[in-house]
Amino acid sequence: MGLLDTDRRILALAFARMADAAGNSFLIVVLPLYITSGVVTGGTYGLAPALITGIILSAFGFFNSALQPFAGNLSDRTGRRRIFVIVGLLILGVANFIYTLVGSYNAVFLVRIMQGIGVALTVPATIALVNELSTAASRGGSMGVFNTFRMVGFGLGPVVAGGVVSGGPYHLFGVDMTGFEAAFYIATLSAFVGMALVYLLVEDPEVEDLDAEAGESFSIAVFDREREDKLLDPVFTLGLASLFMAIGIALLSPLEHLINTTLGQTATMFGIEFSAFVLAQVLFQAPIGSWSDTYGRRPFILAGLLLLVPTTLVQGFVTTPAGMIVARFIQGVAGAAVFAPAMALAGDIAHGRSSGTTLSILTMSFGLGTAIGPLSAGYLAGVPIPFGTSYATPFVFGAVLAFLGFLLVYSQVDETVDTGGGSSHAGAEPSTAD
Incomplete structure (x- = not known):
C-alpha cells in the first residue's frame, strides 16, 4: 500500500501525530537545559540537580504509560475516539505553554505529569482509530505510514530545538521572548495544529460491535485460556516484546558523555548517531508494514527482534563513530520490522470496539x-563485565532482553494473516471499517 492509497483520515491522523511528536521531541532537548539553566529553582529536597532532572523527565513516561490502558478502555466504552484525541492534544498544548509560567521544580514536575495525561488520552485513541479505519488487507501499511510520520516529527524536533534555544532572545510581533520561551511556544503550537487537523478532517468510523462486551470492563489478559498449546496471551506477549525493544532502543541517550569520550567525538556526531535510528525508521516503517499485509506479521516481528540482538550489543563495543552510526541505523531497521507488524497483529486480534484497550x-x-x-x-553503566568498555553492560542487557522477546513471540504468538498456508489465528477478524 502506497502513501497515495492511504485513507485520508489516516493521513490526517499521521500528520497530527507528526506535529505532536515534533513538539514533544522539542522538549527532549529543551527541558534538561531549562531545568539546569537557573530559571527553575526551589524544592530540590536535598537531591542533586541531575537526579531531579532525571525524575522529572522519567515522570512523563511512567505516568503516561500507566494511564494509557485506562484511557484506551474508556474510549472503547464510549465508542468515541476522536474526542479523546482532541482533548488530549488540548491538554498537551496547554501544558507546553504553562512551562513558560512556572519557576520551581515542583511546578515543572506537575506540568510534566499534565503532559503525560494529555498523551495518555491521545495515543491509544489515535492508534485505535488507525486500526478501525484500516481493513485487514491494509492494516500493516496503515500502521507503518502512521508511525513513519510520527518518527519524522520526532526526528525533526531535537534538530531544531537546540538552534531555537541558542538563537534567543527573540522579538516577534512586538513580544520579547527567551529561547526557552520560543521553544515552548513552538511545542504548544504543534499540539494545537495536530488538534485542529483531527477536528477538521477526522470522524469516528462506524464499526460493527463484534463483541458485545468489548470495553465494558477493564482487564489485561496475561494467560491464554483459548489456545491449549500456548501459555501467554498473544497481545500481552507482544507487549512484553515491545517493552524489551524500547528498553534497548532507549539505552543510548544517558550514556552520551561516556560514548563521546570513548569514541573521541563531539556532541554533533552523537546527534548524528542518535538520528541514524530515526532515519531507518522513517525509511522502512511503511514498506515493512505493507509487506506484512501480504507476507504475514510474525516473520517480520521475529526477524526484527532477532536483528535487535547484535545491533544492540555491538553499540557497547564499537570503537569508531562510523561503527556506531551503522549499528544505530540497522537497529532502526530492526525496530521498524517489529513496530508496525506488531501493532497490526494486535489490531487483527482486537474485536470491534476493543481496539483501544488491546492496542x-x-x-x-x-x-x-x-x-x-x-x-x-x-545504573548498569557502572557495573563491570569481563570484556568491553565501561558502558558496555547496558547494551549486553538490552541484547539479552531482545533475544528473550524473540523467544516469547516465537513460542506464544500465532500468525493472523492467511498467506496461503491456513495458519492465521482463528480469533483474528478483519475490521469492518472502510
Whole structure:
C-alpha cells in the first residue's frame, strides 16, 4: 500500500501525530537545559540537580504509560475516539505553554505529569482509530505510514530545538521572548495544529460491535485460556516484546558523555548517531508494514527482534563513530520490522470496539520501555563485565532482553494473516471499517 492509497483520515491522523511528536521531541532537548539553566529553582529536597532532572523527565513516561490502558478502555466504552484525541492534544498544548509560567521544580514536575495525561488520552485513541479505519488487507501499511510520520516529527524536533534555544532572545510581533520561551511556544503550537487537523478532517468510523462486551470492563489478559498449546496471551506477549525493544532502543541517550569520550567525538556526531535510528525508521516503517499485509506479521516481528540482538550489543563495543552510526541505523531497521507488524497483529486480534484497550497494551509497553531504558542504562553503566568498555553492560542487557522477546513471540504468538498456508489465528477478524 502506497502513501497515495492511504485513507485520508489516516493521513490526517499521521500528520497530527507528526506535529505532536515534533513538539514533544522539542522538549527532549529543551527541558534538561531549562531545568539546569537557573530559571527553575526551589524544592530540590536535598537531591542533586541531575537526579531531579532525571525524575522529572522519567515522570512523563511512567505516568503516561500507566494511564494509557485506562484511557484506551474508556474510549472503547464510549465508542468515541476522536474526542479523546482532541482533548488530549488540548491538554498537551496547554501544558507546553504553562512551562513558560512556572519557576520551581515542583511546578515543572506537575506540568510534566499534565503532559503525560494529555498523551495518555491521545495515543491509544489515535492508534485505535488507525486500526478501525484500516481493513485487514491494509492494516500493516496503515500502521507503518502512521508511525513513519510520527518518527519524522520526532526526528525533526531535537534538530531544531537546540538552534531555537541558542538563537534567543527573540522579538516577534512586538513580544520579547527567551529561547526557552520560543521553544515552548513552538511545542504548544504543534499540539494545537495536530488538534485542529483531527477536528477538521477526522470522524469516528462506524464499526460493527463484534463483541458485545468489548470495553465494558477493564482487564489485561496475561494467560491464554483459548489456545491449549500456548501459555501467554498473544497481545500481552507482544507487549512484553515491545517493552524489551524500547528498553534497548532507549539505552543510548544517558550514556552520551561516556560514548563521546570513548569514541573521541563531539556532541554533533552523537546527534548524528542518535538520528541514524530515526532515519531507518522513517525509511522502512511503511514498506515493512505493507509487506506484512501480504507476507504475514510474525516473520517480520521475529526477524526484527532477532536483528535487535547484535545491533544492540555491538553499540557497547564499537570503537569508531562510523561503527556506531551503522549499528544505530540497522537497529532502526530492526525496530521498524517489529513496530508496525506488531501493532497490526494486535489490531487483527482486537474485536470491534476493543481496539483501544488491546492496542494500548503495546503503546503502554513501549512508553514504559522508553522510561526504563535510560534509568537502567545509568545504573548498569557502572557495573563491570569481563570484556568491553565501561558502558558496555547496558547494551549486553538490552541484547539479552531482545533475544528473550524473540523467544516469547516465537513460542506464544500465532500468525493472523492467511498467506496461503491456513495458519492465521482463528480469533483474528478483519475490521469492518472502510
